[in-house]
């Protein structure tokens with residue numbers, strides 16, 4: 103490479119204002135993939151349903167899905183999403199009013215970013231509530247599954263059962279992963295290490311799990 | 325650009341990184357450096373190319389000389405083995421060669437360097453990406469050796485053949501195949517998240533969206549296409565594994581399932597996938613063409629808009645693979661129209677490339693030869709695609725050697741020509757040595773000529789109605805006649821020549837790496853940021869206090885009133901023009 107007669111001024115890199123932070127952007131991209139995954143499942147469901155013999159769906163010899171109890175369960179999930187939304191906003195607000203966040207609760211090394219839980223910050227309690235509500239949803243779903251299996255709906259009993267367990271099971275796997283992530287966020291908050299970005303990243307995943315559910319409910323259960 | 329004394333000792337500049345993490349080969353295995361991960365992808369991909377190439381050799385021998393004992397295979401290729409070989413050849417070449425090398429290796433290598441970042445945004449996710457990919461490689465290789473052999477249901481894995489072991493006769497192989505492909509997709513998902521985020525959030529100060537080199541744009545658009553299309557296929561693959569292993573009946577008409585469902589899910593992914601591999605190659609080629617034509621890209625923004633439009637359109641053409649799968653003729657009409665439409669932007673890109681060449685001062689280096697060959701050969705692939713896209717013509721052509729020749733005229737330019745173009749162009753940057761140009765040109769001609777000699781005959785076979793996926797044509801009297809066998813022999817011998825010619829490439833790599841002349845920072849006098857750092861770049865790419873700042877787009881070649889015919893992106897306006905570097909020599913001027 104040709105050297106030049108003058109030295110080109112290399113400026114130090116200015117701190118950049120990002121439109122969307124790294125974690126949130128990465129999670130949004132991931133959620134997009136997930137949306138397409140469930141879109142694939144839903145289209146499979148619709149196509150196979152449209153080919154049902156004599157347009158009878160669900161098949162005559164198969165148990166019905168528990169529409170009402172699942173509706174109530176759906177409310178638990180949505181409530182969990184709403185609580186998380188409130189927690190999310192409380193966290194943002196607390197961060198903003200807490201200046202550099204020097205006021206910290208709980209033990210642990212002083213974090214350089216100083217984002218500990220602040221006095222009067224309800225984030226922690228709300229996070230726990232959201233996690234518990236989400237857990238309730240998963241447990242109730244599991245109970246329903248056990249009942250359905252006893253009634254004779256299994257993954258091999260028909261394409262109906264296969265679709266049900268595959269799609270709803272895929273959602274359950276996501277719910278469990280998201281609950282684990284919420285648990286992680288709660289622990290980080292307790293240690294005073296939960297950044298805005300981290301909470302937003304985790305929260306987006308849970309919002310996705312909550313928001314995709316009504317679509318699945320309408321398509322699969324109704 | 326500038327080399328103050330301290331720059332020469334850059335080797336120590338990043339010492340502070342050296343003591344992170346484990347040492348020795350473990351350090352290599354657990355590196356989060358995007359360049360190391362790129363190399364891991366590259367060498368795994370090249371190894372797999374050898375595996376896939378060996379498979380091609382074996383089944384081409386069987387086709388040309390039916391039922392002889394193939395040297396190196398240790399016997400006659402049975403029908404089951406033949407099916408397994410073609411299936412895994414296709415799978416490996418697309419998912420373990422084209423994608424890891426073009427998308428993952430060059431994406432990883434180039435994106436941070438070209439946008440002026442020290443690494444990817446999520447280095448650990450990046451490392452995880454390769455690790456998952458590595459596991460997937462082991463799975464697919466292992467699937468070849470399990471009982472029953474590797475999957476034998478064709479790379480498109482249509483059920484019921486793929487779903488039921490009583491049809492494909494590879495109970496374990498088929499499941500491992502789906503799992504391997506699934507893992508591989510997960511790896512690229514992790515990688516793609518990094519690509520998109522890095523381009524959005526880690527650009528050097530001063531670099532606006534339209535200052536980003538086209539190859540980066542194209543790799544990122546390709547990643548987005550991949551992300552958008554892979555979900556449904558993953559859903560389909562989960563259902564396919566369930567069909568194979570626990571006996572659900574998603575694709576089994578007898579239990580109310582639908583085999584065509586898989587075709588939709590597969591091709592909804594499959595067609596965008598061809599653009600996923602095409603776009604990185606297109607990007608590589610345009611970088612090389614501008615550099616060696618010393619001309620600004622013709623219509624930089626138009627190219628970006630075109631690429632995005634192509635990406636959008638590519639989601640609406642998938643059923644052109646299913647014209648004879650019993651889809652409604654009215655649907656076939658619609659997909660004929662969208663397929664013909666999508667050739668317009670692709671043709672436009674080819675014209676842009678030619679317009680960029682027009683009037684340039686062209687230097688025919690080895691990378692430039694590869695780039696030009698890409699345009700010429702891909703054109704043949706694109707034009708034959710139009711025949712196939714017309715539903716009427718496709719009823720005849722479908723599943724003949726015409727289709728096979730079509731997509732090899734697209735995939736070979738992409739995966740092989742594009743890769744060689746990129747590899748020879750960035751070799752000085754990646755390994756710090758110049759490649760031998762004379763050997764490179766021998767390798768070029770001995771690859772390109774046999775390539776055409778393999779696949780033009782296959783067009784002839786296809787037009788003669790020769791069905792693909794048959795292991796021994798002499799068993800079918802209606803397919804065996806008309807001198808077709810001599811055409812097959814001709815193609816196979818051409819393949820042998822081409823495979824042998826690859827030895828030149830490996831020898832050239834080894835020799836140049838061992839004893840080639842040391843590469844300067846910017847051997848091709850190109851503008852983009854990767855040429856402003858050492859060859860090879862240090863950990864962190866630039867010294868932390870010397871991260872580049874961008875002042876202009878990457879294609880300012882032959883700007884009037886400048887003494888030099890290039891203008892690096894990181895050079896402020898008004899820098900003095902005289903060149904005083906003794907070691908730059910005459911090269912490239």
Ligand code: HEM
Pocket residue numbers: 480597598599601602644645663664666667670705706707708709710711712713714718721722723727730731734735738
């Ligand atoms: C101008 C653009 C293109 C058009 C119009 C086009 C059209 C088509 C059509 C209609 C078919 C289906 C033929 C049949 O199965 O009967 C086909 C097959 C195929 N094309 Fe293209 N194509 C184009 C570009 C590409 C590119 C860029 C690639 C690869 C990177 C590609 C890869 C393939 C493959 C792999 C198949 C065969 C799949 C199989 O059945 O195994 N095509 N193409």
Ligand SMILES: [Cu+2]
Pocket residue numbers: 594595598641642644645
């Ligand atoms: Cu296609």
